[in-house]
Amino acid sequence: MVRTVVAGLDGSSESRAAAEWAAREARLRGLPLKIVNVWEPVPDPMAQAPLLGAETQQHWSERIPREAAEGLRLRHPGVEVTVEQLTGGAAEVLTKAAEDAELLVLGSRGLSGLGGFLVGSVGLSVIAHAERPVVLVRAGEQAADEHEADPVGIPSAATPFKPVVLGLDPHSPDDTVIGFAFETAARRGTGLRAVYGWNLPPYYVYGLSADPYLHDEITRQQAAALAEALKPWRQKYPDVEVTEAPASGSPGNRLVDAARDASLVVVGRRIRRSALGAHVGPVVHAVLHHATAPVAVVAHN
Known part of the structure; x- marks a missing residue:
């Protein structure tokens, strides 16, 4: 079975940065990229509220990962990008998704002024339990950040x-x-x-x-x-x-x-x-x- 590079995507800026990093890594490895979007069901009383109706649920569970995948295909030609939508607790689902992955890539907010990451409970749980490599990427991380400066310092x-x-x-x-x-x-x-x-x-x-x-x-x-x-x-x-x-x-x-x-x-x-x-x-x-x-x-x- 061909392993994939897997990126968790929830629509946040940090998860989008992680997906971009994962696409670059998939290209380097010559592997396909799988975008995993986890839908965590909400309790019935909340699901019946106007702001959490069927349209909002469809937006998060279908539109965001689909559009993200389309953008990744355009920016990273040659990388096969697929989307998998799963239901359940984010930490458990992502840990499971990592089992058949070459590596799992997650996003995390940067700590303004201090550098580093603000690692949430989901990220920590996945890192603590996944038995495949897990990469954490900050919001705002760009391809240029991984490279040396040119002669003029850029x-x-x-x-x-x-x-x-x-x-x-x-x-x-x-x-x-x-x-x-x-x-x-x-x-x-x-x-x-x-x-x-x-x-x-x-x-x-x-x-x-x-x-x-x-x-x-x-x-x-x-x-x-x-x-x-x-x-x-x-x-x-x-x-x-x-x-x-x-x-x-x-x-x-x-x-x-x-x-x-x-x-x-x-x-x-x-x-x-x-x-x-x-x-x-x-x-x-x-x-x-x-x-x-x-x-x-x-x-x-």
Whole structure:
């Protein structure tokens, strides 16, 4: 079965930005794009209200995704675009839709003045439970935002892609996450920046005198671990220029900083099959709420 790139569309500006990103990604991957529109039934008393009658329901359940798909076909010729309309709770339906997808793309509002995302309960639930990669895209995200600036300082789709940033703990690397990041960089013809941060020794926290020799030794060991984890992937993807960025400090903060000059940030999430809660881990949570580039959350065992 041919997998598809799936984008959730509800008519909002953030979901439209996600659909555009998904169309560009589908073209890069040579895959079809499926637009999924979820209709959540409203209680009968509300459905009988004048503003929520049959005309309004038809507008949301038929017209918006159909017109969005038509626009995507015009702007992205060569990409096969289909629409699927489903009924139920948005989080559950989108999580189910991701099962047969190459990846699922969702939109999220940007945080004005702060960058990053305003991740709602639906997005968090899908990210926490989907076992396929989920990409979060901010409202207003444009193709040019993923590219380097030209000689006069203007980014455009004609300039090279910015690097892909990978958040990696070399002491527990996962091939699914690393492979996704390298494949994404290779597909874009860009480099990969592997970011690794670790907590400082306790004496920094408590204001005690630092041991510079110990600090240097820890830094050397951690840098060596990162280089070792990346070694087989450098050999597998010789055309991808890899930059290693190990440094002490919060992993989440370091990834957020690196996102400012990234086309995509890739982070991993360990699969937990509990139906309760929407836990994504502190690093993923920090990146989702503060990164200024699209974020791919890749589930792994």
